[in-house]
Amino acid sequence: MLLNNYQTEDFFDEMFASDGVVRPHYQRVADRLHLLDESEHRRKQTAVDLAFMRGGVTFTVYNDDQGTERIFPFDLMPRVIPDTEWQRIEKGLIQRITALNLFLHDIYHEQKILKDRVIPPHYILGAKHFRREFMGFNVPKDIYVHICGTDLIRDRDGNYLVLEDNLRCPSGASYMLENRAALKRAFPDLYRNARVKPVDNYAADLRRVLQYVSPPSLGSAQPNVVLMTPGVFNSAYFEHSFLARQMGIPIVEGRDLIVRDARVYMRTTSGLVPVDVIYRRIDDDFLDPTVFRPDSLLGVPGLVHAYRSGNVSLANSIGTGVADDKVVYYFVPKIINYYLGEEPILPNVDTYLASEPQDRVYILENLEKLVVKSANEAGGYGMLMGPWASQEEIASFREQVLANPRNFIAQHPISLSRHPTWSQNETGGAFEGRHVDLRPYILYGEKITVTPGGLTRVALRKGSLVVNSSQGGGSKDTWVLHGDS
């Protein structure tokens, strides 16, 4: 009923093969939604929003002295992925993280990939997040990236492409879990009949990963694992406390920790208690004012020394940021090929490097057609969307690219796939197509686990391609089915 006038227009639609033709894996959802009317939808939406607000499932809006907390808008209609499709995604993600981990080990040790000229060395050695100080340093079990959130998109033909690897402190896993809980409450019958793979194991899997990488010197003793947050004012604080609660580990701030004799301790009611593994949700730069930014008030003096001495493990390891530099992204297919001798299962988006003379000419000639990105920004910032940009913006990026070509890449805009999403209007509301991406979460411990599904982010504004929560994005529950329909 609410889908009767739905139009796929000229996009790849997740649910409809063409107008009125539902893809088989969406059939159950379609059947249920045909029974839904507007007032029932409104009731369910209100109940979900209220539950999020009550439970404090919110993020803090920066630049607002009222300390306003907002919920991350949640769209009731789930995104569905059939099993066969998911298996391919999963394989692709495992392949990618395996290669990236080997790459990180290599560039912090022998640097064979640079010596073999697969990647011009200056790209790596000059990368903002390359940590020269950690050359030759061994991380426990040789795992660098324990938690990874890879952003996937689908092009006009429905092919999955990797848009971005987030190898530092990817966020959003708590929304994946909360969205699932909300959807189960909103559509219990539909959920039960749809045969969806559960996501609830994420926290337990994460805890196992953290325990697995405890310092070798600890032997078989149970490690003290903590989650380190910048604090209650951080926009992702809800997620930090949520994950700590799910794992049953303490959440600490820098001020709760102190380092003595290269060991990290937390300040507890029974004195100083050792800390063995830190799931840190703080970037490298802020970890330790002794080594990185001396003005960091969030970090712990001496932490890096303790880490180097092998007395505490960090997840993710220090220095992983070099592998999600957008210039290095360009080389990931080559990285996969170099270390694994395989072709990438999930291809990249075609990318131009501004520091390569030929590419640079092309970029500068086609700025109004391209998406230009800074190498080290995230969250949709530092980006030029050529076709939608003003002349001033284009001129400004032209100057920036010329001044510092190493810092920029460019891609053709991908018309992301769309998904039926609730759109409220004056006369009521209906489902309309909105662009979506997908961020699955990958955990790397004794084995590599990909939680089935992940976080589907949706650009709620009509026509918008920006899915970030800070810029008008919302999210959906993501279902991976046990079968293909």
Place this chain on the structure above:
Amino acid sequence: MSQSILPTAQKPISNRRDSQVMLSRVANSLYWMSRYIERSENVARLLDVNLQLMLDFANFNDDQLKEHWLPILCSAGDEETFFRLYEKADSESVTEFLTFHEENPNSIISCLFAARENARQVRDQISLEMFETLNECYLFLKSKNARQVWQSGAHEFYEQIKQYSHLFQGLTGSTFTRNEGYEFINLGKFLERADKTTRILDIKYHILLPSVADVGGAVDAAQWQAILRSASALEAYRRFHVEDIFPNKVAEFLIFSTTFPRSIRACMQHLDEDLHRLSGKEHREYKSPEERAFGKLISDLNFITIDEILDSGLHEFLQKIQITLDRLDDHIYQEYLYHPPVDTQAEILLHQQQMQQQQ
């Protein structure tokens, strides 16, 4: 190298790896979350009772009003801040100040915002139900609705505040693990409750003295009854003393009752148990001078009589309790919640030296 750059000495190292450890910051937040909620409930009850009492004394002039409200102001807040913000102390200004004024750190709204902020800091420690209750209360107070409810009927408003507190405390009892954190929640609750009961009782001391003529009159009886209701004790008192309300009996009941859960003695007994569970000491053994002073006060309550207290001065006696509780609060802070501050510059120097020695 000068001594001054050496980092401050820290607390001793323990090698616990049993997942039951509790950060001092977390314990501190649990303690204050609990104290603030108890405080807001007491202020709500005090205001509710006295606003209703005023309905019977509509003919009070400005001086009488001030005489009535000033002691209440003193017991629940800060007189100085009040007169910086308001000209006269009457029903409206005092209740507004103690309910909504964010510049008053002890107003209901300030207490509950602070309680919720503390709860957010320890979101991972408390149950979802506890957080949701407190968060709902916060969202209610943040909405325009709160003031509307208050203006259209203050009683409903205070009732609502009390219910949030009751719900929260009930949920703490039914959903919070009995671990160290529970002791800190209890310490906060009972310390605050004991302190507030002394202050509620002390109000009458202020009221009673100026107009001796009213003693035993209608105003007096109503006010003593109001004292009991401010401590939620009227019905309990009536069941205990099936007779008229006598000032000395009221004081006796609120100080000595071993069965009424808001009496000073009952609160102190709870505190005593919690302190022992925390310190691991045997019954009647105390850890510090502050704990010993507290233990001595409990003993006193076992032997002293209400007549002796009234002879030597109720106000002085209540003050002594308040001071002992204050010192106990300070002791809990020093012993469990406080760690010496970290001097970041000194720490940086120390660790830089250690790293250089390694290389």
